[in-house]
Amino acid sequence: MAKKDSELKKMKPAPFDLCVAQSVKEVVSLLKQNKGDAKILAGGQSLMAMLNMRLVKPNLVIDISRIKDLDYIKITKEFVEIGATFTQSKLENWPKLQEIFPIIASVLPHVGHFQTRNRGTVCGSVCHSDPSSELPLLLALLNGEVVLSSTSGTRIISAKDFQTGMLSTACETHEFVTAIRFPIMAKKYGHAFIEIARRHGDYAIVALAAIATKDSIKLGVGGVADIPSILELKPGDLSNLSDALNTFAWSLDANDDIHASAKYRREIVRRLGESTLRKACNEII
Amino acid sequence: MKLFKQSAKHSIKFFLNGNQVEGFAEPNLLLSDFLRKEIGATGTHVGCEHGICGACTVKLDGEAIRACLCLAIQVEGRDVVTIEGLADTEGSLGIIQKAFHENFALQCGFCTPGFLTTLDHYLKINPTPTEKELREVYSGNMCRCTGYDEIIRASLEAANELLKIKTLNLK
Numbered sequence: 001m002a003k004k005d006s007e008l009k010k011m012k013p014a015p016f017d018l019c020v021a022q023s024v025k026e027v028v029s030l031l032k033q034n035k036g037d038a039k040i041l042a043g044g045q046s047l048m049a050m051l052n053m054r055l056v057k058p059n060l061v062i063d064i065s066r067i068k069d070l071d072y073i074k075i076t077k078e079f080v081e082i083g084a085t086f087t088q089s090k091l092e093n094w095p096k097l098q099e100i101f102p103i104i105a106s107v108l109p110h111v112g113h114f115q116t117r118n119r120g121t122v123c124g125s126v127c128h129s130d131p132s133s134e135l136p137l138l139l140a141l142l143n144g145e146v147v148l149s150s151t152s153g154t155r156i157i158s159a160k161d162f163q164t165g166m167l168s169t170a171c172e173t174h175e176f177v178t179a180i181r182f183p184i185m186a187k188k189y190g191h192a193f194i195e196i197a198r199r200h201g202d203y204a205i206v207a208l209a210a211i212a213t214k215d216s217i218k219l220g221v222g223g224v225a226d227i228p229s230i231l232e233l234k235p236g237d238l239s240n241l242s243d244a245l246n247t248f249a250w251s252l253d254a255n256d257d258i259h260a261s262a263k264y265r266r267e268i269v270r271r272l273g274e275s276t277l278r279k280a281c282n283e284i285i
Numbered sequence: 286m287k288l289f290k291q292s293a294k295h296s297i298k299f300f301l302n303g304n305q306v307e308g309f310a311e312p313n314l315l316l317s318d319f320l321r322k323e324i325g326a327t328g329t330h331v332g333c334e335h336g337i338c339g340a341c342t343v344k345l346d347g348e349a350i351r352a353c354l355c356l357a358i359q360v361e362g363r364d365v366v367t368i369e370g371l372a373d374t375e376g377s378l379g380i381i382q383k384a385f386h387e388n389f390a391l392q393c394g395f396c397t398p399g400f401l402t403t404l405d406h407y408l409k410i411n412p413t414p415t416e417k418e419l420r421e422v423y424s425g426n427m428c429r430c431t432g433y434d435e436i437i438r439a440s441l442e443a444a445n446e447l448l449k450i451k452t453l454n455l456k
């Protein structure tokens with residue numbers, strides 16, 4: 001018995017069955033059979049930490065990292081689609097990234113660290129839906145979409161509908177995210193990204209991202225509310241930015257936590273919100 | 286599809302520092318614990334065990350990753366390189382190790398395996414890093430002793446040495 005106890009103690013995560021899947025079809029049928037008691041493991045840079053801390057204790061973990069069909073990036077006229085096992089570092093090194101999505105190129109170095117980006121997936125970060133993560137913020141800011149698969153086929157929903165709260169999404173227990181899509185912007189746009197974190201690569205205390213075209217300006221804020229929040233402006237609003245930002249900051253329902261007070265977070269939104277927006281706007285003038 | 290039942294041990298065959306090895310692991314055994322407790326390769330250290338400190342960094346198929354955020358079963362058939370694999374073939378210090386030694390880039394040595402495996406991968410992507418780039422890469426590794434300056438100095442020196450050898454070999 002003593003032996004058994006010590007055997008168990010060397011495991012960080014609680015016990016689970018592990019299924020190494022080879023195809024999407026296998027995954028969706030497993031999800032259907034297991035009715036909510038299964039977790040999808042892709043790069044594991046969020047899930048493994050949750051398992052280690054026993055914040056989640058699924059009965060089944062489905063490893064999708066060996067499904068070759070999900071390791072892709074493709075570009076169409078309307079969007080860039082990224083498959084579920086495509087890593088953050090692959091996206092960082094994608095030769096077209098700088099040209100098509102300079103804003104994503106500038107944000108990726110802030111997503112975790114070199115070692116976590118080598119394994120962490122783009123879709124996984126979106127699925128984890130941490131309020132402070134940069135990739136969900138970008139997906140919301142750029143009007144992205146999420147592709148969900150189940151035994152009954154696929155459905156596509158907007159980032160806005162996908163992220164429902166802190167660490168929660170609209171993904172049902174019988175389906176999983178097989179891809180995400182970033183729409184290609186028709187017009188030339190300016191962009192800016194500023195983040196406050198304790199250490200480069202850590203979760204943001206506040207993350208601000210802005211895009212600006214000649215006739216519309218958007219500011220996205222992560223780390224303050226439960227999900228990324230977007231402020232839409234017209235170029236005319238720039239003359240009275242501080243009022244708009246103040247109202248926006250109060251609307252965010254900021255929380256105090258160990259890293260920063262709600263008051264501090266609102267102040268960052270007001271001050272750095274302004275510089276982020278101006279920087280994005282300056283790029284197109 | 287392969288199913289690994291919980292609370293049972295499963296055979297894992299993989300390459301460790303170039304040699305094929307076999308070990309046995311439950312589904313919930315982490316790669317870091319597998320290497321240390323099952324295989325006996327204790328060069329890989331564990332600090333936080335949830336992805337923050339970088340002490341457990343190993344190379345999986347050539348890429349620096351956190352062993353505490355990877356399951357042992359996931360390395361089946363794959364190529365793992367740990368700090369033990371960075372030594373020269375005769376067992377003396379490898380170039381990166383030597384640079385760390387000579388530049389006083391370690392004190393207690395707890396964080397060191399993580400820094401070295403990270404650098405080993407990074408120098409393959411970027412053989413001529415700047416100090417700024419190195420500091421950014423090392424944001425994922427914590428050292429509580431050195432204050433990082435010596436680590437940067439050692440890393441720059443290692444990069445230089447490796448370049449020298451490369452040009453010599455070309456000639």
Ligand code: FES
Nearest residue numbers: 332333334339353
């Ligand atoms: S032990 Fe793996 S990152 Fe700290």
Ligand code: FES
Nearest residue numbers: 392394428429430
């Ligand atoms: S040498 Fe002691 S933690 Fe880095």
